[in-house]
Amino acid sequence: MSDTKNKETFGKTVIFVFIICLVCAALVSISAVGLKPLQQANKLLDKQTKILEASGLLEKAGSDIVGTYGKFVTAKMIDLKTGSIIDGNTDMFDERSDSRDANKSTKPENDMAGLSRRADRAVIYLVKNDAGQLDTIVLPIVGSGLWDLMYGFVGLAPDLNTVRSVVYSDLKETPGLGAEVLNPKWKALWPGKKMYNEQGEPVIKLVKGGAKKGDVHGVDALSGATLTSNGVTKTLQFWLGDEGYGPFVKVNREQIRNGGLN
Numbered sequence: 001m002s003d004t005k006n007k008e009t010f011g012k013t014v015i016f017v018f019i020i021c022l023v024c025a026a027l028v029s030i031s032a033v034g035l036k037p038l039q040q041a042n043k044l045l046d047k048q049t050k051i052l053e054a055s056g057l058l059e060k061a062g063s064d065i066v067g068t069y070g071k072f073v074t075a076k077m078i079d080l081k082t083g084s085i086i087d088g089n090t091d092m093f094d095e096r097s098d099s100r101d102a103n104k105s106t107k108p109e110n111d112m113a114g115l116s117r118r119a120d121r122a123v124i125y126l127v128k129n130d131a132g133q134l135d136t137i138v139l140p141i142v143g144s145g146l147w148d149l150m151y152g153f154v155g156l157a158p159d160l161n162t163v164r165s166v167v168y169s170d171l172k173e174t175p176g177l178g179a180e181v182l183n184p185k186w187k188a189l190w191p192g193k194k195m196y197n198e199q200g201e202p203v204i205k206l207v208k209g210g211a212k213k214g215d216v217h218g219v220d221a222l223s224g225a226t227l228t229s230n231g232v233t234k235t236l237q238f239w240l241g242d243e244g245y246g247p248f249v250k251v252n253r254e255q256i257r258n259g260g261l262n
């Protein structure tokens with residue numbers, strides 16, 4: 001009699017546990033699906049914030065990131081090999097996914113940024129001023145730091161040489177060491193620096209021990225973080241070079257100077 005009762009209790013316990021598992025699984029799935037749009041919206045807002053920061057518009061934007069972005073920023077898709085602007089859905093473009101797809105990416109000949117593969121297309125951002133003239137061109141960059149790939153943006157003046165900003169957005173470097181790329185004092189060293197020398201070669205670099213006064217191609221390296229600093233130098237030289245935005249810069253420099261790229 002008591003054996004039958006034990007079996008009944010065991011059966012009920014199993015059913016109870018099963019139901020609880022089902023309910024929990026359903027709750028997790030519902031919240032994952034339900035929160036996805038919010039996560040995507042936050043991701044987009046974060047990207048727009050960084051692009052505004054890279055173009056010097058963040059303070060002006062205040063809390064109206066979306067409105068300011070919509071008013072001043074135009075995204076364009078480019079073919080990195082030819083440097084030309086091409087058609088494409090800039091909202092849906094995902095550099096990380098393209099760079100993993102062998103049909104949409106290329107193995108760099110000189111992979112100094114440590115990418116393994118580089119997406120064949122990129123989305124760049126043209127930022128206007130209040131008068132409607134092109135003010136900043138924001139170029140996404142990615143390259144190896146010490147621990148992992150570091151993602152960010154470079155803001156360039158319309159001469160496509162003078163730096164307005166270098167803004168990192170996603171990195172796993174150590175706080176106080178490599179993550180000092182996020183320090184406003186270090187970021188303040190960038191405006192006015194020149195990416196290219198007279199021959200059009202990307203020569204910008206971080207200098208260990210500090211850049212000499214008047215060195216327009218040198219920026220102080222991060223102290224105690226030589227490996228991250230080298231990563232930043234190589235990332236910038238790669239992306240401003242022939243296998244990055246070099247062709248885009250060559251094709252469009254004159255056009256941009258004349259205000260023709262809209």
Ligand SMILES: Cc1cc2nc3c(=O)[nH]c(=O)nc-3n(C[C@H](O)[C@H](O)[C@H](O)COP(=O)(O)O)c2cc1C
Pocket residue numbers: 146173174175177178179222223224225226227228229
């Ligand atoms: C826990 C730990 C975290 C570190 N994080 C970084 C880092 O994020 N970036 C970096 O360049 N070096 C980092 N380093 C230091 C490097 O190992 C290396 O010593 C340093 O880059 C040398 O830079 P220095 O020549 O300027 O001293 C870290 C070291 C330790 C022990």
